[in-house]
Amino acid sequence: DDYIWPSRYDELEDILSLQSGYLGRNFSSAVTPCTQGGNIKGRQNAAEWIRSAFHDMITHDSSLGTGGLDGSIWFELDRAENGALAFENTFNFFAYLHSLRASAADLLAMSVIISHSGCSGTTRIPFRAGRVDARAAGPAGVPETDTPLGAMLERFATAGYSQEDMITLVACGHTLGGVHSHDHPDIVPGESGNRYNDTVVKFDTTDGKFDNAVAVEYLSDNTQNPLVVGKNETKNSDKWIFSSDNNATISRLAEDNAEFEKTCAKIFERMIDTVPSTVELSQPIEPTDIKPYITDLYLNDNGKLVFAGRIRVRTTEGAAAGRLASDLDVQVHHAVRSKRWSCARINTTYAGDAQGLYGETFAWYEFGMELNATKGISKFNIETTVRTTGERILYDNGGEGYPVTDELLYQRADSCVARQAVNGTRAMEATVAVRKDRASLPLRLELARYTKMTGLVVREWEVETIPFEKTGETRGEDDDWVIFKAPTGLKTASWLTWFDIIQDGNDGSRIEFLKTEACPRTSS
Ligand code: HEM
Structure with missing residues (x-):
């Protein structure tokens, strides 16, 4: 174990390692069990997450090094190719985990691992961190059911995936979930306007399990997969894809369930690690000992x-x-x-x-x-x-x-966010005790403020720098610390956030990733 504390990946390691129990971060609770969809008819969170990752990734261009798993999907929801509720839902699930230490793109990548594992996948998919969130839409080009096979092959090839990879990735994706009347009434009849009365036809009979039934049933001709046996032949994309190499790949995938699971783990690893060339992924994050x-x-x-x-x-x-x-x-x-x-x-x-x-x-x-x-x-x-x-x-x-370090002490009890808002803003005061020998060095608060972007589910972070001011108060048994305060305000809707306290000079000193907390209730 080469882990050295602290690490900039500590937060992501927590989110990955602490799924449930004491101080669990609960990411996997939304895919436990695998068919979970929050009691909303037709919804399967695990399927939605995997599909979101695929749609985000597949517009990658491996020769230009652009696109890939970068969260651009959330800027692209007005496109017909992303016309489903899945993408919005997906972000809403892990919005509470999104921070400057856990990008939306890293969380989307992790959601694939969690879905795979939550749906009885047993092969460990390594999680590498470092994806950078896109701040705008990327190029279009997610294949649709009626995209000609040649164009589909070209799109996958541009993203770095061969024909065999394409067939494998589609089979691995379409082992969960199905086609929704809400999104594709032309394929699955039912209500299209009402998100709570969705009709779903599943890709295979074991939608709660990561298995090769999707391939076995396709070959045995008893499949219900609406993208194989749909009435509209031009939209039977799974049929065109699976048969495009004379069923060679899909037959291999149908042979052995355990192999299928391993193959899918491998190709999912590739899918989530398909990132813009400017991104440098970390080594796989292992559970810290x-x-x-x-x-x-x-x-x-x-x-x-x-x-x-x-x-x-x-x-x-x-x-x-x-x-x-x-x-x-x-x-x-x-x-x-x-x-x-x-x-x-x-x-x-x-x-x-x-x-x-x-x-x-x-x-x-x-x-x-x-x-x-x-x-x-x-x-x-x-x-x-x-x-x-x-x-x-x-x-x-x-x-x-x-x-x-005791050079900077975060006085948590004297640093909180007011419970009452004034004009939509809640007052916050961060208090720091600075050791006397460092009290003349400038001290600043770096506050992550998130803003909701118009019409988008994903939020944007901006870091604001606020200088600390000396209060004149001293503390400690020998008055060895000088008290500094940085008063600011936080919007009611986004008061829960993080901040760093930073002092430069003489090697510098910092306290990182502190979380804002509400002031204790006062009894009156
Ligand atoms: C290029 C070929 C593909 C086409 C044309 C395609 C098309 C579709 C369509 C039409 C649906 C139904 C969506 C809805 O009604 O909401 C769907 C669902 C799904 N797709 Fe694909 N897909 C392709 C490849 C993939 C790949 C490569 C993956 C993952 C690796 C994937 C994962 C999923 C999942 C998990 C669902 C179920 C979603 C749910 O039940 O909410 N698809 N796909």
């Missing part, structure tokens, strides 16, 4: 340094690997500002488990401690002890320890 989270590091009213957080321990291998949550003690060992290790150990308390994809599990251990502010803190190590065997393991973040 040991991951700390600092929830608080601030000066309290007694001048003490409050240090609180969580340690997340991967427990997938369980007792055999000395990772049985109930048989594990986790301690935090910190070094003071001078880098000398403290004699004291900070105990943690087991707080619960979280579950990830493919049977991954994690246990959470929480701690909170008052430290001597004069001595400060500079880093910590994590130590686990298996209670029954006494086996101890030290985790030191690749040798350097897990870094923390």
Whole structure:
């Protein structure tokens, strides 16, 4: 495990690893079970997500390096080729996870992995991060049912996919979901205007499972696939596609279910990694073994340094690997500002488990401690002890320890967003304690403001820089910190957001990706 904390992919790793349970981010809940569609007739979220990713990706041009999985789909919903509810729904599902650390395009890519896994796919599809969100529509060209075969082949070839790839990708996509009367009344009769009274004809009889029934049923001539046996021959695109190499590829896909699942995992990996050439994807993000989270590091009213957080321990291998949550003690060992290790150990308390994809599990251990502010803190190590065997393991973040700084302290209790709005704006005040030796350096707040774009589901982020001002107040046992504040306001509709606190000079110092929080309710 080469993971070094902190990483700019920590947020994405959380979204990927923590699907359910304690502090779960719940991305997969919308595709659990696979046929889930939020009780809306005809809707299958997993199918919609995979289809959205395909429509976004297929306009890629591999020689020009343009297009691909970049979220441009959400600027292209007025096109006939994207005339379905699926695309809008898809973004709405993960809008709550969208941030400057998790692009809509990365979330769309991840949604394919989550759908595949939620529909009983067992082959791990690697997730690489780094997709950059498009800020405008890309070129058109998603094939439609009546697109001539030659033009379809050309479109896939331009995107980097051979005829065999095309057949495979279509079969892998059309193992879930079906054709909707709402979107294609010419193919599936039923209501077209009413999104809540949609009639769907499925591509195969096992729409809740990632299997090769779509291929088997097509070959056995008993298929109900509306894109094979539809009345309008010109719109039977699956039939034209599957038979375009005399059924060679689709026959192979029909042979073995386990092979089908693996083949689909591979081609889905290619699909989500088809990105503009300007994008550099990361190495696959693996579930982090040991991951700390600092929830608080601030000066309290007694001048003490409050240090609180969580340690997340991967427990997938369980007792055999000395990772049985109930048989594990986790301690935090910190070094003071001078880098000398403290004699004291900070105990943690087991707080619960979280579950990830493919049977991954994690246990959470929480701690909170008052430290001597004069001595400060500079880093910590994590130590686990298996209670029954006494086996101890030290985790030191690749040798350097897990870094923390007491140069800048985010005073969370004095930093909140007002519950009442004035003219649609809620007041916010971020408060930071700056160590005296750094108090003359400029300090700024970088606030991510999102704006809703007219007529679009996807939101846009803008980063606003707000300078901190000295208040004149000092804090700490020896008044070693100077208090700064940055007052601002947030629109009621978008008050929940993130910000960084940054100081340049003398190596710089920063506290990143802090989340806005509402002020505590005051009883009156
Ligand atoms: C080039 C060929 C393709 C054509 C012409 C095509 C056409 C269609 C059509 C007409 C529908 C019905 C949509 C609706 O009524 O809302 C559909 C659904 C779907 N397509 Fe395709 N498709 C193609 C390729 C693909 C590929 C390559 C994938 C994924 C890898 C994919 C994934 C899906 C999924 C999952 C659905 C079901 C959506 C739902 O039930 O909400 N399609 N496709």
